[in-house]
Amino acid sequence: MASSRNPLDELRETLGNLADQIKLPGSDRGDDRVGELFNARPGPARPLAEVQAELDALVGLESVKEQVRALVALLQVQARRKAHGLPEVATSQHLVFLGNPGTGKTTVARLLAEMYRAVGLLQKGHLVEVDRSALVGQYVGATAMKTDRVIRRALDGVLFIDEAYALFPDDGRMDFGPEAIEVLLKRMEDHRHRLVVIVAGYPRLMESFLLSNPGLRSRFAREITFPDYSVDALETIFKQMLAQHEYTLEAGADQMLRRILANIHAGEDSGNARFARTLFEQSLNRQALRLSRDEGRSLDTLDRDDVMTLTTDDLVEAAQALGEVPEPEPQAPAAPHPSRWNWRNWP
Ligand SMILES: Nc1ncnc2c1ncn2[C@@H]1O[C@H](COP(=O)(O)OP(=O)(O)OP(=O)(O)O)[C@@H](O)[C@H]1O
Numbered sequence: 001m002a003s004s005r006n007p008l009d010e011l012r013e014t015l016g017n018l019a020d021q022i023k024l025p026g027s028d029r030g031d032d033r034v035g036e037l038f039n040a041r042p043g044p045a046r047p048l049a050e051v052q053a054e055l056d057a058l059v060g061l062e063s064v065k066e067q068v069r070a071l072v073a074l075l076q077v078q079a080r081r082k083a084h085g086l087p088e089v090a091t092s093q094h095l096v097f098l099g100n101p102g103t104g105k106t107t108v109a110r111l112l113a114e115m116y117r118a119v120g121l122l123q124k125g126h127l128v129e130v131d132r133s134a135l136v137g138q139y140v141g142a143t144a145m146k147t148d149r150v151i152r153r154a155l156d157g158v159l160f161i162d163e164a165y166a167l168f169p170d171d172g173r174m175d176f177g178p179e180a181i182e183v184l185l186k187r188m189e190d191h192r193h194r195l196v197v198i199v200a201g202y203p204r205l206m207e208s209f210l211l212s213n214p215g216l217r218s219r220f221a222r223e224i225t226f227p228d229y230s231v232d233a234l235e236t237i238f239k240q241m242l243a244q245h246e247y248t249l250e251a252g253a254d255q256m257l258r259r260i261l262a263n264i265h266a267g268e269d270s271g272n273a274r275f276a277r278t279l280f281e282q283s284l285n286r287q288a289l290r291l292s293r294d295e296g297r298s299l300d301t302l303d304r305d306d307v308m309t310l311t312t313d314d315l316v317e318a319a320q321a322l323g324e325v326p327e328p329e330p331q332a333p334a335a336p337h338p339s340r341w342n343w344r345n346w347p
């Protein structure tokens with residue numbers, strides 16, 4: 001989704017544009033240099049078991065974990081067959097991730113890329129995450145160049161295209177998106193041993209995207225569905241963040257946390273795990289403000305408990321800052337609903 005861009009990605013794009021401008025006709029060196037600069041040393045591959053353990057530690061997502069396990073097992077068996085001199089069955093590794101925003105698609109794609117590296121399918125196993133704007137140009141010829149550049153960056157790793165259906169606007173206007181799809185399909189074929197493509201987005205829009213071009217359906221044969229998180233799962237995710245960063249909730253704040261999480265409705269706009277994360281981050285802001293406003297005390301005298309504890313009020317104010325108002329207690333008058341906070345713009 002339109003998350004704020006990584007400064008490294010921006011730098012990479014600027015260098016890529018510069019490389020295009022200084023490139024001699026027919027030469028790829030400039031672009032390759034940019035690719036080398038950013039992807040050259042991905043560090044040693046992590047053992048498969050370690051990456052698998054990280055995947056297993058994610059809250060919920062049982063069916064996703066099961067499908068990833070099956071994918072990796074198939075690759076391992078094929079590798080063993082090859083070692084025994086048996087023919088490999090070439091299967092397409094390109095995937096469709098169906099799920100609402102914040103359901104863990106990028107997180108799983110990154111781990112899957114590492115697993116592919118660990119089992120020897122990909123040499124680098126990095127993840128290049130893009131949306132329409134990185135692939136589609138404004139004028140004739142620009143799209144093929146941009147898409148090619150992105151693909152070169154992704155070679156030996158995973159290319160993750162978020163909101164892929166944006167490449168195929170259904171309002172009939174003239175658009176270069178389909179050109180990007182054509183280039184992508186061609187390069188997937190040219191580099192079939194060096195590139196895994198994952199297209200991702202809202203379930204209801206992905207189907208028409210896959211039907212928009214006959215080549216797409218056949219190349220993306222496998223679909224993995226990321227369900228919305230339950231309130232219990234969101235609570236566990238929030239509490240994992242607390243534990244990981246050594247924060248605690250004051251007594252009784254648990255109930256408020258559940259009320260806030262129960263109030264965000266499952267679906268395309270809920271924000272899912274991303275909401276849990278931003279709620280946590282906002283709560284830290286609120287705690288800091290509360291502590292700094294305590295006129296009786298200087299910040300220097302705060303003890304360990306003070307700086308570790310998030311209160312019910314911290315949670316309420318954080319939720320309000322995010323445009324979510326916890327359901328009022330039955331006897332209290334209904335609070336006005338402020339304009340919804342747009343969590344998509346959150347980093
Ligand atoms: N199962 C999970 N357990 C713990 N944290 C999670 C889980 N799923 C997602 N998160 C956290 O939630 C945030 C959003 O996840 P992620 O970016 O992977 O979702 P996404 O589906 O790619 O969302 P978007 O569509 O908005 O890009 C991240 O901070 C991630 O660490």
Ligand SMILES: [Mg+2]
Pocket residue numbers: 001105106107162
């Ligand atoms: Mg994502």
